Amino acid sequence: MASTTLTERSLPAGQLELEEPQDNVEFINQQLEPTDHGPAAWKLLGTAFVFESLLWGFPLSFGVFQNYYSELPQFAGNPYISVVGTVASGISYLGAPFTAPFIKRFQKYQRQMIWIGWPICIIALITGSFASTLETLILTQGVAYGLGFLIFYYPILNMVNEYWVARRGMAYGLLCSASGVSGAVMPFIMEKLLNKYGYKTTLRIVAVALFLLTGPLIPFLKGRLPVSRYTATTTTRSDWRFLRTPLFWVYSGSNVMQGLGYFFPSLYLPSYARSMGMSGTMGALLLALMSVSQVAGQFTFGVLSDRKVSVNLLIAVSTVVSAVASFALWGFAHSIAPLVVFALVYGFFGAGYVAMWARMSTSVSADPMAMSMIFSLFCFGKGIGNVLTGPLSANLISRVIVLESYGLTKYMAVVIFTGACMALSGVIVGSWSIGKRMRFLL
Numbered sequence: 001m002a003s004t005t006l007t008e009r010s011l012p013a014g015q016l017e018l019e020e021p022q023d024n025v026e027f028i029n030q031q032l033e034p035t036d037h038g039p040a041a042w043k044l045l046g047t048a049f050v051f052e053s054l055l056w057g058f059p060l061s062f063g064v065f066q067n068y069y070s071e072l073p074q075f076a077g078n079p080y081i082s083v084v085g086t087v088a089s090g091i092s093y094l095g096a097p098f099t100a101p102f103i104k105r106f107q108k109y110q111r112q113m114i115w116i117g118w119p120i121c122i123i124a125l126i127t128g129s130f131a132s133t134l135e136t137l138i139l140t141q142g143v144a145y146g147l148g149f150l151i152f153y154y155p156i157l158n159m160v161n162e163y164w165v166a167r168r169g170m171a172y173g174l175l176c177s178a179s180g181v182s183g184a185v186m187p188f189i190m191e192k193l194l195n196k197y198g199y200k201t202t203l204r205i206v207a208v209a210l211f212l213l214t215g216p217l218i219p220f221l222k223g224r225l226p227v228s229r230y231t232a233t234t235t236t237r238s239d240w241r242f243l244r245t246p247l248f249w250v251y252s253g254s255n256v257m258q259g260l261g262y263f264f265p266s267l268y269l270p271s272y273a274r275s276m277g278m279s280g281t282m283g284a285l286l287l288a289l290m291s292v293s294q295v296a297g298q299f300t301f302g303v304l305s306d307r308k309v310s311v312n313l314l315i316a317v318s319t320v321v322s323a324v325a326s327f328a329l330w331g332f333a334h335s336i337a338p339l340v341v342f343a344l345v346y347g348f349f350g351a352g353y354v355a356m357w358a359r360m361s362t363s364v365s366a367d368p369m370a371m372s373m374i375f376s377l378f379c380f381g382k383g384i385g386n387v388l389t390g391p392l393s394a395n396l397i398s399r400v401i402v403l404e405s406y407g408l409t410k411y412m413a414v415v416i417f418t419g420a421c422m423a424l425s426g427v428i429v430g431s432w433s434i435g436k437r438m439r440f441l442l
Contacts, residue, residue: 033163033224040224041163045171047220048156049178054214055121055149057182058206059088060266063287064190065141067270067280068199075134079394082267084134084142086390089263091146092153093383096376099154104372107225110155114221117151118214122207124148129203141203154376155221161372162224173302173355180298180351183291187270187284195280242365242374247432251360254428255378258319258353259385260392261421264414265330265346266290267389268397272330273339275401275408282336286343293347301352305359312433314356319426321349326419331407350422354382385421392417 033040062085069075069084103110128140157175164171193202242248269290270283301314322345329342361374396413407415 031226035163035165035224036167043220044159044163044222044224045174047217048160048175050217051153051156051214051221052175052178053182054210055118056089056092056153057179057186058210059085059092059145059149060179060183061186061190061287062086062088063267063270064187064194064280064284065199066267067274067283068191068194069134069137070271072199074132078134079397080138080390081134082393083390084137085267086263086386086388087138087142088146088149090383090387090389091143092149093259093379093386095147095150096154096379096383097373099150100158100372100376103155103158104369107158107223110158110223111221113155114152114218117148117153118218120148120151121145122148122211125203125207125210129200129207131200158372159221159223167306168358169302169306169355170299171302172358173299173305176298176302176351176355177295180291180294180347183294184288187287187291188281191280191284240370240373242367242370245364248364248374250429250432251364252377252381254315254319254425255353255357255381256384257421257425257428259382260388261326261385261418261425262350262353262382263386263389264393264418265326265342265350267393268411268414269339269343272333272408272411273336275410276334276336276403278336286339289340290343290347293344294351297348297350297352298355300348302355302358305356311356311359311363312429315353315360315429316426316433318349318353318356319422319429322346323419323422323426325349326415326422330418331412331415334404334408353425 035041062082066081066085069081070078075081103113124140124144127144128137131137131140160171160175161168190202190206193205197205266287269286270280273283273286274280301318304314305311325342325345329338329345333339333342357375357378360378361371364374365371393414396417398410398413400409402409406412
């Protein structure tokens, strides 16, 4: 029997166009929720927001753990402490191109994937609490947690795609800002717990908290499309023709460069503040301010991309302002004031880049299946930078601290590298846009 195909379009009341007999069409139309609005769409987005804020917000708060681990005798002086945090988030990014096609092929099992990945994250933290070596922490708090997140997160993202079509930029902006909301609070909580109980008890407390706060919400994670033989994504193959589109490679190059520089401030701002003689609480404050600004930035850039503001212009603004902030504010910071301003500016403009992935994908291809793969490849590109942050930082960080020098000397190479990557990311897209306009005029 020939396989049934189903094609989704943004139609009134969430209707679908099906290559099926009319009686089946009417039955399915009656069962589907509308796209881009309605209680079901907002309930799903709200639940995804909670999962993003807590389970993704935790690895993004690793700067506090790094500050703590670097002061422990068994880890002191180890240049690879940052690998614990970067590998957790890096796996989540790098695994996207492999997970996305799997979900599309076996979409009816996406809820089961959530029930597999979510417990892995919890168990990873519990096992990590028994670690006494950095290698064990990398395997548990890093690798295992990252794999668990990879398995459960992308099914949730696929559900969001089913409900949000025309307003996807807004939905992604809101979803991306979730970790910023938790990031405004989580660094303080982690810092207090680590100082009072140590990392072993802290990891156990976090595991229990994540279990209690997110576990009861899993039943609310339901896709919009029916789990039946009419689900076309189980038979539709991805269209890879977008790989021949120059714009895809322009965006990919820009994205990789942005990812190479983006993660350094969140990792090293607490350590930078500590090198200036400030407390761990002040370092947590800087991360919290960056997270609050990140919420506003990602939502703003997401909404602007929905309103047809040029994506290339938004990319240029995001990257250039981030570069200037790194060179001028972070590099010359010798007191708390410029660090606070840097955290706010960098958080807003730097984090806004990710919220534009949805519209960058639609600029490359209008095919829904292709857009899903493009988005996952953008995740992969970001993951390259994320994973390399740890090894790169081991070679960029100096052991000498000179308080009145640029970047305190110790962090000078990190500051310059961050700013240069951001600037180059903008130059790649900017030069493409200018070249395209010149060719048009000629």
